[in-house]
Amino acid sequence: MPEIFDSGDLQGDLKTKKENSPAKVSPKSKKEKSNHWHRHVDDYSNVMRSEKATEDHFSWYIPKPKRMSFSEQEQDEHLILVLRQHPITQLKWFLLAVVLSIMPFLFITTGMFNFLPDRFYLAGFIGWYLLVAGYVIEALLKWFYNVYIITDERIVDVDFHSLLSRNISSAKIDKIEDVTAITTGFLAAVFDYGKVEIQTAAEKREFEFGGIPNPNRVATLINELLLEEELEKVEGRVR
Amino acid sequence: MINLFQATISSQPFASPLLASPEALFYGFLKVIFVVGALLYLIFAVLIIRQVGLMSRTIVTGPSALLKTLVLAHFFVAGVVFLFFTFIL
Numbered sequence: 001m002p003e004i005f006d007s008g009d010l011q012g013d014l015k016t017k018k019e020n021s022p023a024k025v026s027p028k029s030k031k032e033k034s035n036h037w038h039r040h041v042d043d044y045s046n047v048m049r050s051e052k053a054t055e056d057h058f059s060w061y062i063p064k065p066k067r068m069s070f071s072e073q074e075q076d077e078h079l080i081l082v083l084r085q086h087p088i089t090q091l092k093w094f095l096l097a098v099v100l101s102i103m104p105f106l107f108i109t110t111g112m113f114n115f116l117p118d119r120f121y122l123a124g125f126i127g128w129y130l131l132v133a134g135y136v137i138e139a140l141l142k143w144f145y146n147v148y149i150i151t152d153e154r155i156v157d158v159d160f161h162s163l164l165s166r167n168i169s170s171a172k173i174d175k176i177e178d179v180t181a182i183t184t185g186f187l188a189a190v191f192d193y194g195k196v197e198i199q200t201a202a203e204k205r206e207f208e209f210g211g212i213p214n215p216n217r218v219a220t221l222i223n224e225l226l227l228e229e230e231l232e233k234v235e236g237r238v239r
Numbered sequence: 240m241i242n243l244f245q246a247t248i249s250s251q252p253f254a255s256p257l258l259a260s261p262e263a264l265f266y267g268f269l270k271v272i273f274v275v276g277a278l279l280y281l282i283f284a285v286l287i288i289r290q291v292g293l294m295s296r297t298i299v300t301g302p303s304a305l306l307k308t309l310v311l312a313h314f315f316v317a318g319v320v321f322l323f324f325t326f327i328l
Contacts, residue, residue, distance in 0.1 A: 057300045069299045120266070123273050123328050126320055127280075134283060137313055141287070141306065145294040160294060163286045168297070 038152060038237070041080050044228045047221040048080060058144075060084040061213045070149060070156065072168055081221060083148040085211035086193035093139040100132045138163075148209045150221065155198060157207055171202035173222075174229045181219035198222065270328050277321040284310070284317040 041048045041064070051063035062068070062082040069079070104125055107113055113121065142160060149156040155176070159167040176198055183194035194215035198207040212218060231237075287310050295303035 055301070057302050067301060071297045071299075117266070119328055120269060120273075123324060126323070127273065127276060130280060130317065130320055133313065133316075134280065134287070137287060137310065141291060141294065141310075144302070144306065145298055147298060158297060160290070163290050164293060166293060166297060 038076070038078075038232075039228070041078075041152060044231075045080075045221060045224040047217050047224060060086055070158065070168075072156065072170065073151070074153065077151045077153045079149060079151055080225070081150040081218070083150075083209060083212045083218065084143060084146070086191060086213045088187055088191045088193065089211035090139070090143055093135070097132055097136050097139075100135070101129070104128055148212060150218070150225070152225065155207060155222070157209070169207070171198070171200040171207060173225045174233070175200045175202040176222065176226055177201055179219045179222045179226075181215040183215055196222070270324070273324045273328060274321070277317070277324045281314075281317045281321050284314040288314055 048063060053064035053066055054062055055066045056062065057065065057068060060083065063080070065079050065082050068082065073079075113124065116124070145158065145160055147158050149158065152173075154170045154172045156168065156170040159169075161167065178197075178199040180197045181194060182197065183189060183192070188194050191213075192215075193211055193213050196209040196212060196215050196218050198209070199205065200207065209215075209218065288307075291303075291307055291310050295307065
């Protein structure tokens, strides 16, 4: 297994999963087997060849992420690309938070609540900014953890719709039938973000990676993975 | 009977200073709103902590520890505000 994939060195749940796995193989034989079955992504992907492995997990475009994994990841599965929505798509909640932060000062200027005693004034201020903080934290968490993952085996869409609700859908690369990159609008053209629609023959028929950076590169990468998957079948390298 | 009742009511002084004036009643009501709001917010802060737990188990990534610290600090602040609204306001 190439050294570049540190995501194989997992922590937490996956580590436990690995330890509990019934079919244990020695590290050496596992390495040999992996070399036999899978080529390194740089060997077949022009898109990934130019990308460096990264540890910047706050980014919205994370190629070959190091020290990152997800709960449903399989033993020999490697993360190739992790995507979040482009920050420009988060402008709405950010601007709303700024406006909400300014509002108490407008109330002071207009003197709307001057009839209230000071202690209630202070309490109102504190309560208001606490609400704004809660809104920002919630939006930030949603942005950070709603990710699209492309591995050498499948595409995964991790969604946290609301508090405590999680939805993880995935489709094997070989089930992908059509990939379309769409960029619409002025901001999308300037900041190079858009959506990638993926039609599959899997249970979930359509995936949409919305608001992601570099949609054309992502679509190209998926097509390269699809080709590699076909090649694996032809050469008998299918797991 | 009715006269007796009315006499009783009118002769009784107000039991609480809160009811002594409409102003005090209004501020009392306002305080209850603040306290209930802070309590609901505290519950929301607990839910966020649980949410981050679930999220960080789903996506294992470096900054999760930082985000956990952030939401714990948020919960702590929410707790302090609740106490402030309850006992000092």
